[in-house]
Amino acid sequence: MSKDTLPSRSENFAEWYNQLVLKAELADYAPVRGCMVVRPYGWTLWENMQAGLDRRFKETGHVNAAFPMLIPLSFFEKEQEHVEGFSPELAIVTHGGGEKLEEPLAVRPTSETIIGHMYAKWIQSYRDLPVLINQWGSVLRWELRTKLFLRTAEFYWQEGHTAHATAEEALEETYQMLDVYADFAIKDASIPVIKGIKSETEKFAGAQMSASIEAMMGDKRALQSGTSHFFGENFAKAFDIQYLDQNNTLQYCHTTSWGLSTRMIGAVIMVHGDDQGLALPPEIAPFQAVLVPIYRKDTEKTLVMPVVDKIKTELLAAGIRLKLDDRDEVTPGFKFNDWEMRGVPLRIEVGPKDVAKGTVAFARRDIPGRDGKTFISQENLASQVQEMLQAIQSNMLAKATAFRDANIHDVTDYATLQEIVNDGWAYAWWCGDTNCEVQIKAVHSESVALAEYVLYRSPWPRSTAPQCSATH
Amino acid sequence: MSKDTLPSRSENFAEWYNQLVLKAELADYAPVRGCMVVRPYGWTLWENMQAGLDRRFKETGHVNAAFPMLIPLSFFEKEQEHVEGFSPELAIVTHGGGEKLEEPLAVRPTSETIIGHMYAKWIQSYRDLPVLINQWGSVLRWELRTKLFLRTAEFYWQEGHTAHATAEEALEETYQMLDVYADFAIKDASIPVIKGIKSETEKFAGAQMSASIEAMMGDKRALQSGTSHFFGENFAKAFDIQYLDQNNTLQYCHTTSWGLSTRMIGAVIMVHGDDQGLALPPEIAPFQAVLVPIYRKDTEKTLVMPVVDKIKTELLAAGIRLKLDDRDEVTPGFKFNDWEMRGVPLRIEVGPKDVAKGTVAFARRDIPGRDGKTFISQENLASQVQEMLQAIQSNMLAKATAFRDANIHDVTDYATLQEIVNDGWAYAWWCGDTNCEVQIKAVHSESVALAEYVLYRSPWPRSTAPQCSATH
Numbered sequence: 001m002s003k004d005t006l007p008s009r010s011e012n013f014a015e016w017y018n019q020l021v022l023k024a025e026l027a028d029y030a031p032v033r034g035c036m037v038v039r040p041y042g043w044t045l046w047e048n049m050q051a052g053l054d055r056r057f058k059e060t061g062h063v064n065a066a067f068p069m070l071i072p073l074s075f076f077e078k079e080q081e082h083v084e085g086f087s088p089e090l091a092i093v094t095h096g097g098g099e100k101l102e103e104p105l106a107v108r109p110t111s112e113t114i115i116g117h118m119y120a121k122w123i124q125s126y127r128d129l130p131v132l133i134n135q136w137g138s139v140l141r142w143e144l145r146t147k148l149f150l151r152t153a154e155f156y157w158q159e160g161h162t163a164h165a166t167a168e169e170a171l172e173e174t175y176q177m178l179d180v181y182a183d184f185a186i187k188d189a190s191i192p193v194i195k196g197i198k199s200e201t202e203k204f205a206g207a208q209m210s211a212s213i214e215a216m217m218g219d220k221r222a223l224q225s226g227t228s229h230f231f232g233e234n235f236a237k238a239f240d241i242q243y244l245d246q247n248n249t250l251q252y253c254h255t256t257s258w259g260l261s262t263r264m265i266g267a268v269i270m271v272h273g274d275d276q277g278l279a280l281p282p283e284i285a286p287f288q289a290v291l292v293p294i295y296r297k298d299t300e301k302t303l304v305m306p307v308v309d310k311i312k313t314e315l316l317a318a319g320i321r322l323k324l325d326d327r328d329e330v331t332p333g334f335k336f337n338d339w340e341m342r343g344v345p346l347r348i349e350v351g352p353k354d355v356a357k358g359t360v361a362f363a364r365r366d367i368p369g370r371d372g373k374t375f376i377s378q379e380n381l382a383s384q385v386q387e388m389l390q391a392i393q394s395n396m397l398a399k400a401t402a403f404r405d406a407n408i409h410d411v412t413d414y415a416t417l418q419e420i421v422n423d424g425w426a427y428a429w430w431c432g433d434t435n436c437e438v439q440i441k442a443v444h445s446e447s448v449a450l451a452e453y454v455l456y457r458s459p460w461p462r463s464t465a466p467q468c469s470a471t472h
Numbered sequence: 473m474s475k476d477t478l479p480s481r482s483e484n485f486a487e488w489y490n491q492l493v494l495k496a497e498l499a500d501y502a503p504v505r506g507c508m509v510v511r512p513y514g515w516t517l518w519e520n521m522q523a524g525l526d527r528r529f530k531e532t533g534h535v536n537a538a539f540p541m542l543i544p545l546s547f548f549e550k551e552q553e554h555v556e557g558f559s560p561e562l563a564i565v566t567h568g569g570g571e572k573l574e575e576p577l578a579v580r581p582t583s584e585t586i587i588g589h590m591y592a593k594w595i596q597s598y599r600d601l602p603v604l605i606n607q608w609g610s611v612l613r614w615e616l617r618t619k620l621f622l623r624t625a626e627f628y629w630q631e632g633h634t635a636h637a638t639a640e641e642a643l644e645e646t647y648q649m650l651d652v653y654a655d656f657a658i659k660d661a662s663i664p665v666i667k668g669i670k671s672e673t674e675k676f677a678g679a680q681m682s683a684s685i686e687a688m689m690g691d692k693r694a695l696q697s698g699t700s701h702f703f704g705e706n707f708a709k710a711f712d713i714q715y716l717d718q719n720n721t722l723q724y725c726h727t728t729s730w731g732l733s734t735r736m737i738g739a740v741i742m743v744h745g746d747d748q749g750l751a752l753p754p755e756i757a758p759f760q761a762v763l764v765p766i767y768r769k770d771t772e773k774t775l776v777m778p779v780v781d782k783i784k785t786e787l788l789a790a791g792i793r794l795k796l797d798d799r800d801e802v803t804p805g806f807k808f809n810d811w812e813m814r815g816v817p818l819r820i821e822v823g824p825k826d827v828a829k830g831t832v833a834f835a836r837r838d839i840p841g842r843d844g845k846t847f848i849s850q851e852n853l854a855s856q857v858q859e860m861l862q863a864i865q866s867n868m869l870a871k872a873t874a875f876r877d878a879n880i881h882d883v884t885d886y887a888t889l890q891e892i893v894n895d896g897w898a899y900a901w902w903c904g905d906t907n908c909e910v911q912i913k914a915v916h917s918e919s920v921a922l923a924e925y926v927l928y929r930s931p932w933p934r935s936t937a938p939q940c941s942a943t944h
Binding site: 028035038044063064071087096098138142154329 | 508542563
């Protein structure tokens, strides 16, 4: 790390973000255009996110598998909307083992096609259904304007692909996985997302319906943070995914897919970060607490370090992800700033006075300054740390929710809509007509994400909408 | 699954292997030449292996990260031996986003080059060392003759890449990771590997020294199951990985890399499998035990199922990876064969007589037939299952070790060597001269892997070798 300060978040949000990602050593630019390197601190954050998601996937009956990263180009042409959506973004392998390939291969931008091909082979009977498979990996989409974590050519994600006997069951899966994403975002990442259904023009290439979770960033913009798609029979027909039902009749499967990516790391940065740097929710933070010994002279060090080592052993044994910062070449003040910048939720300080009193000092990342500082007895320290981490986790969600709700405004006319979306979100009526969507986006292409935002199972009463907020 | 039987392992080992991989649904052929799909049962096996390795990597101070899958072609040319070794195997991306690329990109066959490039950027001072990073992912090598898990174009692995201040420390790391692999193979996979150092002609392209673990398969052939490489300053000089030492002098780093792949799944199949199918060590088995209810009439089912459900709850709560096979459309006998073929270590049967007596029947996969069957009280069942799984794990290692040792022969002359290596391993003296190696391989290219097999820290006393077993 270096001592130079970050740009101010309020003054230059974009530059604050870019520099913070580099300075906190979350990621770096790769020597391949548009690609990133996810550094150990960023990857550990992603591993913790993966654990939270993977547990939820398995609890809902899914299993993991691995499909090839290369896909024959012809596969994309089997589903018309899919090929139109993804062709411009493909990276193409033309040579292998020193020879030109007969058929070029695409590096996967998403895996519906190759997984559909395999499902057609594996699925014979209704007894084989549902097939509930997830894959962790990376995909590649040739992007021109890239930004670390938010939009890179190669990015890391999971993609779930499921096949079902009926449309109802596939729709149920689509909604279930949206719920799983929302549960993860809220509980693990402390991000209060809103679930919604994408407009016709914004849905996934080849989908009948796409749903997403959307989060409000610190600059009041929306970030799509996870998507879940219902394909109906579209891919089943393109790839011949059929099964014999109980009456021995051949039927098409109904399929879904759903994905959440390292973009979620970008969301965590932009929702919780501040001028001091990152603020990471304890549930996913690489280090939940940092332990900083405080001493000036060697005599003080001799007093402090045995207590610090004892505390370290106790907290690690309790399963707390603890970092002991015992560097001698930098001051405690430097360490405080450094770990604040890296977003560690809780700092635990132990100095000579603490040793004398049998206490430690807690400093919360979510409540800066004196208000976040308390002195705690060394007794039962592990359980006190765990309680504090839970309090921090909840408070981060509460803060993010309050910020979001303060920046969503009810809107009933087009003029107000135009004003609001420059600096916040608008709850507005929309008739669902693509013309209105195009018109609004022509003016506000950067700030407007048009979606029929509906909470699952309480659908938008479109027919009863009083008036579209667009001009007609 | 189907009811057709496997080829006999002793009569046609290769075909037995191919069919078993497909039949057990571990993997399938992909629609891309030389690539495989790892199906959920195979991938869960790999996930369990990953967990055992990842824990060991982290215990030895390593962290995970992610580097791009695409590498500029020019990177390969920076290390002369590396480019010669890997050029013939590269898959090349020539187009992206609809346009021809200025510089073609290779799909990574291994990541020394791109990671070396990043290390040069990240490492400045001795304080930044050592850098101990691992990456989980897949790589691509254009292979002509492929075999599921053993040799495919794309395969899954981990690759560790470390940078150190001194050659001694880097060598220590090289050996440490070989030890980690051996510990994993022996304890988790019940495979008694032998650690050794590869010959000059067999070492990794660009390495100063390559070490490997080698395992004896059921057909008495050797399978290289993990490698650890010492690069000295080779890659550091090629990529300018330098640091300022304590005296403010610029020094080159010393680097290592080490990898273990899904080939290890092939080893597990070929070491432990038999004519009935797979036999999986409990530590890594997707299902450690299968619970099979036995009943003929509905009245029996009504008796048996409540006990079965209670046992299921108890064993799952104890963390045992249990599969309840409650299919009604197949017979218990079919289920027995099916799960034996899939290698589940322990079968637990519960029938009406067991309900009356308060017992269950255990059937061990590692001891076929009556000898492996015992009746156990339902009391403290979870701990009895755990003990039995440990016994199975140990016995599988003991069996594999006995088989290996029975098929390693001491050899002192060339004629015997030639005879032995057709059906076993030979312990033979070798002077270390490449000419002798070439000569032996010309006759036995399929069966001879020449390595200076040495146990770490008790090096081969090459100078005291009585006589090379080759002709001179």
